[in-house]
Amino acid sequence: MTPIWTGDIDRDSRRCQETGILGSMRFWYEGLLRKYGQYACLPLEGQGCRGEQLCEACRLFGATDRARRFRLDLSGLAPTPVFFRLSKAVRPISGNWLWNIFGGEDTGGCKTGAGRDVRFRFAVQALWSSQPFTLTLRVRPHEARSVLSKLAFLIDTMSREGGIGAKTQHGFGQIAILGTAEDGRSPTDWGELCAQGKRDLGGMESSARRLEERDLFTLDASRFFSLKFRLTAHPYAAAENAGDPPAGYDQSYIPCSFDIRYKYESKNPFSGQGMNRGMRPALREEYGRDRTALMCGQVEGSDAWASRIHVSHLFRVQPKGPYYLKIWGDVENAVGVAEVIASHILGRFRGAQQVPEVGQ
Ligand SMILES: [Zn+2]
Known part of the structure; x- marks a missing residue:
């Protein structure tokens, strides 16, 4: 999908x-x-x-x-070009993050222009x-x-x-x-x-052998959550591309995971105007800077780690059917974190419904 x-x-x-x-x-x-x-x-x-x-x-x-x-x-x-949909207001910033992760001249991609006119072309491909x-x-x-x-x-x-x-x-x-x-x-x-x-x-007997580590990935409900949403509308028709969609791209998925997981509106660092809006700012408001960085990953500096919260692109199960969105993660206080995320998503996507399974 x-x-x-x-x-x-x-x-x-x-x-x-x-x-x-x-x-x-x-x-x-x-x-x-x-x-x-x-x-x-x-x-x-x-x-x-x-x-x-x-x-x-x-x-x-x-x-x-x-x-x-x-x-x-x-x-x-088969290989398919990688591209992303980003909200207009954050395309230059978010595009640059994605460029750092997926782009770079060493992989054959190119970046031209600057600011609002910046254009990205990713050479890496997915399947x-x-x-x-x-x-x-x-x-x-x-x-x-x-x-x-x-x-x-x-x-x-x-x-x-x-x-x-x-x-x-x-x-x-x-x-x-x-x-x-x-x-x-x-x-x-x-x-x-x-x-x-x-x-x-x-049915297997619990083993006595354990690792004394706290942060290991587990599907135990105290640490793991998985949310699924069915959408009736989404704001990505008005979004912009970073990278170019493949020939024959049929909208069966919309590659906007980064925009949803990070932010779709940004405070201007120079004028101080505007506001950061998005999933990461919503978590930060509830849990503060450090815990949010642990959950959402850190890309700055030498001490980088991956996000423990995963966000799907928007995707369809049936041609022309509704889009679905899945968000899951393995974090401390999974229940609380899932509530903050669900309330953010339901507020942002008008008419969205939480469903027990994708496809329902
Ligand atoms: Zn082993």
Whole structure:
């Protein structure tokens, strides 16, 4: 439903790099395990499993001396240019932030003009298809059902509550599962697999082994929220582009995640006139500068970190149907933060409704 970002090292995503998808899957699987009281190690921080005693995440995704239990392929996706929709008042400022993140001459992009006349062209690409695409999971026959059910529950959770691939905080990676392909070899239907995966994970005995870390990603309701909105109107017809839409762009998604997550009106730093308006200012008013920076990420200076709050682009489930918006995150006091965000969104998007699931 929105382009998928799979590249992360060279800032480009034109080739499909399964590692980008696998990385996001492992991240979400760890979050699920922690929700169900399971230990999940941190291989990227030197706290990975070794030897015989493997955590559930390493059992499925592999460890130094253990192979992954499955293979993953994506097909039917093609590169698409990256562009963004930004509110007129903030296009020069927000465009520059996006330029720092996705642009730069070193990736082949260009930036001309200045101030209101600034123009951006991004050369990096994401992956997209206006038609359904296929994600194939291959497993060994003797463990097909147990491995596939966990993967099904995992991917289903990601598609409902979050997204897939990298840079989901920038709107990428919104997918919907249409079902298992009828190739005559799929073991069972998607719904049954997901239900079994959920039972398997929920039924595991809590592990005594824990990491004494506070800020690890978890889907536990005390830290995780996921809001979905159905929109009847949106203000992005009057917005402006940073970058150029691809040929044949059909408005099935509107790439305005950054504008929603950051701000759509800005105080003039020189005259002091105007006001900062947007999700980040709304959170800052409630939680102050430092906590908001922790939640929304920091790009200034050498001490940069990613946003823990993720905002989808606006996207459609059906051609010409209503747009949906999904916002999720893993933060302290998830319930309170979700309330502040919901009230901001419902105030900004006239006629918006909060819905339990995308598509409803
Ligand atoms: Zn492990």
